[in-house]
Amino acid sequence: MVWQKGRSGNPGGRPPAGESFAEALRGRLKPTTLSKLADKTIALAEGGDLRALIFIRDTLDGRPRQALEHIAAEGPPLLILDRWSSGNDPAGPDSPNDAESRQ
Numbered sequence: 001m002v003w004q005k006g007r008s009g010n011p012g013g014r015p016p017a018g019e020s021f022a023e024a025l026r027g028r029l030k031p032t033t034l035s036k037l038a039d040k041t042i043a044l045a046e047g048g049d050l051r052a053l054i055f056i057r058d059t060l061d062g063r064p065r066q067a068l069e070h071i072a073a074e075g076p077p078l079l080i081l082d083r084w085s086s087g088n089d090p091a092g093p094d095s096p097n098d099a100e101s102r103q
Contacts, residue, residue, distance in 0.1 A: 003009070029037075044052035 041052050
């Protein structure tokens, strides 16, 4: 098949997404059932169930960030730069990846 200029390769577009599992649960769980599930989770956590406690913590506060330690066999510690948030390439202003040089 030869590609034709100006004609879409997918004229029907992306098919619609189906219902997610979370949407299916939200639509089927009654408020009283949700309250019972919450009560049961709290009771498990109060009884010493670590998984229930972690679930509650993660639900209320979000999962804690994992600390990463980068250790090189030789040489100084690794320097990690976040070049995407600053818009500038750590290689310097002469780098072809630098945002300012592309403008």
